[in-house]
Amino acid sequence: MNILKIFSNKIFSKDIASDRLKLILIHDRADISPDFLEMIKSDILQVISKYAEIxxxxxxxxxxxxxxYEGNSPALIANIPIKKIKR
Known part of the structure; x- marks a missing residue:
């Protein structure tokens, strides 16, 4: 373990590359294309925007x-900041 990494806020390129590779593997295992993910995102935003300002x-x-669940199941994570709820 690198002791300097603990006290540093610097993001190392190997960590970024590792995260990107993980995302690629997840997409491949889930058999979901980036276009399909964008369609899901668009639909989710359309529904939420009926009830809240985003x-x-x-x-x-x-x-x-x-x-x-058993094994590594794909999970969709959405972080959608809400300005206010529509009444």
């Missing part, structure tokens, strides 16, 4: 894995 510049939707 901060569109900070939306993050990604595919990851979870060990909640």
């Amino acid at each position: 901060e569109t510049g900070e939306i993050e939707v990604r595919l990851t894995t979870t060990d909640e």
Whole structure:
């Protein structure tokens, strides 16, 4: 373990590359294309925007894995900042 890494806020390129590779593997295992993920994101935003005003510049939707069920199951993670709820 690198002791300097603990106290540093610097993000190393090998960590970024590792995260990207993990995302690629997850997409391949789930057999979901980036276009399909964009369609899901668009549909989710359309539904949520009926009920709330959304901060569109900070939306993050990604595919990851979870060990909640048997094996590594794909999981959709959405971070959608809400400005206010529509009444």
